[in-house]
Amino acid sequence: MSSISRPVNSPPPGYFAQKYVWQWPIRVFHWINALAVLVLFSSGLYIWNPILVPAGEPWNRFVMATVRKIHFAFAMIFVVNFVWRIYWFWMGNNYARSGFPFVWRRSWWRDLFRQMVDYLKLERGHRHLGHNALGGLAYTVFVIGLGWLQILTGLALYSESNPDGFWGTLVGWVIPLAGSSMAVRVWHHLFAWGFIVFSILHVYIVFYDGQQYRNGLISSMISGYKFYEADDIDHDTWIS
Amino acid sequence: MDRRLRETTYEVLSRHGVDRRRFLRYCTMITAAMGLPSSMVSQVVQAMESKPRIPVIWLHGLECTCCSESFIRSSHPLAQDIILNMISLDYDDTLQAAAGHQVEEIRRRLIEEHPGEYLLAVEGNAPTKDGGVYCTVGGQTFLDVLLETAEHAKAIVAWGSCASNGCVQAARPNPTGARPVHELVHGKPVINVPGCPPIAEVMTGVLTYVLTFDRLPELDRFGRPKMFYGHRVHDKCQRRAFFDAGQFVEQWDDEGARQGWCLYKMGCRGPMTYNSCSSIKWNNGVSFPIGSGHGCIGCSENDFWDNGPFYQHLAGVPLPGVESTPDTIGKIAAGAAAVGVAAHFGSFVAKRALFGDKESKPADATKDTGDEA
Known part of the structure; x- marks a missing residue:
């Protein structure tokens, strides 16, 4: 049967309806994650290349140590937030799962292809309640995939001052896997830039998408509501 | 040789005129050198009194002898104490006076007479490419010598970065296929003591620990003794x-x-x-x-x-043709993303300018949204 998933209460032609899509844990995750990535990347830049030259004697200067403390603190916030998001993948509504790459479904591949064509041809296809396949793939690769890699390499580096401690026992295996401590550092830097690439693409595409599709995309990450018309696609049933 | 081997360190020392007081002082010193508390002194004394000295075969493969150079400069304990009193160093082609076939004969006899009793110390690693021809000792490839000697060894100590992780001869592109000891020898305990060279006191400390307690020190994920490589x-x-x-x-x-x-x-x-x-x-x-x-x-x-x-x-990250840091690569990737975004936005604006502000129509629901979920 070829039943396409439509929102249950489709508005009449020419009218918008709105639906509560992003539950509050998703929104909280998003903004904490955005803040953590921003702080982690900028503090990481300083740790990589400490350009400040504090005057005075080391007994009353603590610049590098402070920046590292900020980096570690936000790393822990990032980890807890990340675990929280994974928990909500299972506990949330279907939109919380709609970004998953359903690679075994033809409909997912078709949506992926169509979304790319729509973006490239600057045309307007269907709105999606939840994620379209391309967006979902990007979030899976850049937020979840890179997140895992960055957490593992980061915690492995964090554990280096105490290899027999809790973190060393938990993720110390990353270092022999990468080959050496230096290799872990190099990967950590490469992955960090992945977040920058993602942020550039992400910020642009949500502005473009919100403007082109008039779906209230940006405000939806604050209010949780997305706008749709008749004939738009509802992931609530599309992915389940 | 047999009689000498059965002697304990204490017996050797007393034969050389070392009295009991100086023996105890010596035991206290090496206990401290191993980083052990003073409560362990009695155990060290007991071991030195009761355990026969261990025969050691010290092999040299692809290496520069900087490990030996470092070793002989140990001051706590003195390397000579280790070589002359604590172990029976029966084969070391760099330090021993004998040469040629006699030396190789000693090694073979030791393997035959004391299987599972001797300690194998390896300095350097073995090239594996082309049958191991890039390092031969007495007409035999070092790879053969290593495997043959390791087979009946009690334990193996891999001296230096060469033996522990490959060092310079295993660096890219590794033309001789040099591989560290723990990748070649299987089923035997291997202690990695990396460094180019390792610190003298670390080398003698590791040996002292193994000889005294007759067991391997606690090792980390890279097979290194935690007491010296823990920080x-x-x-x-x-x-x-x-x-x-x-x-x-x-x-x-x-x-x-x-x-x-x-x-x-x-x-x-x-x-x-x-x-x-x-x-x-x-x-x-x-x-x-x-x-x-x-x-x-x-x-x-x-x-x-x-x-x-x-x-x-x-x-540096070795990419074909260029050598760059991870951060250069990251900046290039971020730049490429920015250029892509700018190009897309540019065409969006141009399309608006050319075709007006008309909103493009939503796709026709009946056409291409077929979904067999």
Whole structure:
């Protein structure tokens, strides 16, 4: 049967309806994650290349140590937030799962292809309640995939001052896997830039998408509501 | 040889006129050298009194002998104490007086007469390409010698970075296929003692531990003894306060260098190198590289030759045709993303300008949204 998933209460032609899509844990995750990535990347830049030259004697200067403390603190916030998001993948509504790459479904591949064509041809296809396949793939690769890699390499580096401690026992295996401590550092830097690439693409595409599709995309990450018309696609049933 | 082997360290020492008081003083000293508490002295004494000396075969493969050079400079305990009193060093082609076929004969006889009893110390590693022809000893490839000797060894001590992780001869592109000992020998306990060379006191300390307690010290994930490789050079560095303060040497002749600031920005590998350089130091505790004004090059870490250049903080990433840092690659990727975004936005604006502000129609629901979910 070829039943396409439509929102249950489709508005009449020419009218918008709105639906509560992003539950509050998703929104909280998003903004904490955005803040953590921003702080982690900028503090990481300083740790990589400490350009400040504090005057005075080391007994009353603590610049590098402070920046590292900020980096570690936000790393822990990032980890807890990340675990929280994974928990909500299972506990949330279907939109919380709609970004998953359903690679075994033809409909997912078709949506992926169509979304790319729509973006490239600057045309307007269907709105999606939840994620379209391309967006979902990007979030899976850049937020979840890179997140895992960055957490593992980061915690492995964090554990280096105490290899027999809790973190060393938990993720110390990353270092022999990468080959050496230096290799872990190099990967950590490469992955960090992945977040920058993602942020550039992400910020642009949500502005473009919100403007082109008039779906209230940006405000939806604050209010949780997305706008749709008749004939738009509802992931609530599309992915389940 | 047999009778000598059955002798204990204490018996050898008394035969050389060492009295009981000096023997106890000696035991106390090596207990301290191994980093053990003074309550362990009695165990060390007991071991020295009761355990027969262990025969040791010391092989040299692809290496530069810097490990031996370091070893003979040990001061706590003196290398001569180890060689003459604690072990029975029956084969070491660099130190022994005999040469040629006689020497190889000694090695074979030792393997036959004391299988499972001798300790195998390996300095250097074995080339594996082309049947191992790039290193031969007495007409036999070193790979053969190593495997043959390792087969009946009680345990293996891999001296230096060559034997532990490959070092310079295993660096890219590794033309001779050199591989460290633990990748070649299987089913035998291997202690990795990396460093180029390892610190003398670390070498003798490891040997003393094995001889005294007749067991391997606790090893970390890279097979290194935790008692000497449990902390990074960075963790106990005398310049650590400058690191935390954020005061770094920027150039070799700047004011920071004169003030003894941290060498992090000069490519110091201290933060990623597990070794005892900053605590035990070198040459009887005189100094160590960072103490003398040069950054650590991480000589005891895996692939340290490939993780260069030594004078920049992060290793270069070898891409075909270019050598760049991970951050260069990241900037290029971010730039490419920005260019892509700009191109897309440009065409969006151009389309609006050309075709007006007309909103494009939503797709026809009946056409291409077929979904067989």
